[in-house]
Amino acid sequence: MDVKTVCLGMLTDGEASGYDLKKEFESSFSHFFAAGYGSIYPALNALARDGMVECRHVPQEGKPDRKVYTITAAGRDHLLAALENPCPSHKVRSEFLATMCFAHLMSREQIETVLDNRVKEMTDYLQLFREFETTSMDDWPPGARFVLGFGQTMMKTMREYVEENRDKLFDKTGTGNKTAIG
Amino acid sequence: MDVKTVCLGMLTDGEASGYDLKKEFESSFSHFFAAGYGSIYPALNALARDGMVECRHVPQEGKPDRKVYTITAAGRDHLLAALENPCPSHKVRSEFLATMCFAHLMSREQIETVLDNRVKEMTDYLQLFREFETTSMDDWPPGARFVLGFGQTMMKTMREYVEENRDKLFDKTGTGNKTAIG
DNA sequence: CGCAACATGTAAGCGGTTACATGATTAC
């Protein structure tokens, strides 16, 4: 499933522009599916070319025209076909964990900075999720609630794990093995 | 941090061939950093070209020669520089969660199949992790233990979340909204 | 005065995946 298919899915919720979709990628989808303008606009153009969406130009005063996209019947069929995949992937790519694998090559200060930054990022996500709950969550479909809850649970667990296990990363000398022993 | 840097890190633990590194990517790194031969072999060639590793040819009987790589001083410097990044990324790309966002467009059977397959994958990972604990974990550096524990905690939490919240994905009719209502 | 928000796009590049190519040995 690529950016095109996710855009198609977002459009089942109502018409939207590329700019609107980008905001959705940045908010409710940010913790599991990133996409920038560089993938969204070409995706929408390709979908329009293939008859999956229809495009309506909406002129605006003082601002550039909006191009508002609507999903077509063919688009819905394509989306439903994509949703038939029984084994959708769930991939993690973590420079953080790769870095921690080599913690014994780092100083204590370096390790602590990395861990603090990670905890901060997860705290920021949890804050974002709390804002969804207190504002726009009421009309969400069950799937979106499930996914929000999933993100919250993961972020909390990650933060807890890092906080409770960070001590295990430091050797007894407390200086990291950059300090020669022999 | 790319495949090249991770290979360099793995080589701090001792010399290895591309084939050996692939096995490490498939085992202890599999839950957070994927890499196939198509990235590993070119990475090792580039590292050798840049003086980060040295290559030794080891002839074998009946099998192709092994190319065994050793990290150089320049390689170690390069790795330590890479480890100085205070904000290493931790990215999730999940077709699974994207799919679940649109669960209201799927039948109950489809959703259940997807969830079952996800639970199975996490159970397989937990089995793999348990095998590490009972076999080769003794001589692991603290960072590797931290990362293994991280993976275990995440997988357990994910599995639990899916099992405890799967009911929320089904609407009252129990047929999915592919069945027209009006 | 500068920055953020609004709004759309292109082009180069990068990094990784997939498929292909080869070939002996060992275990079932």
Place this chain on the structure above:
DNA sequence: GTAATCATGTAACCGCTTACATGTTGCG
């Protein structure tokens, strides 16, 4: 016999990231 393990690589492709390009309105 047929699949898996050992062992290394290339080339085409794909999809995403990054940087660039343009221009107005409104806020502090």
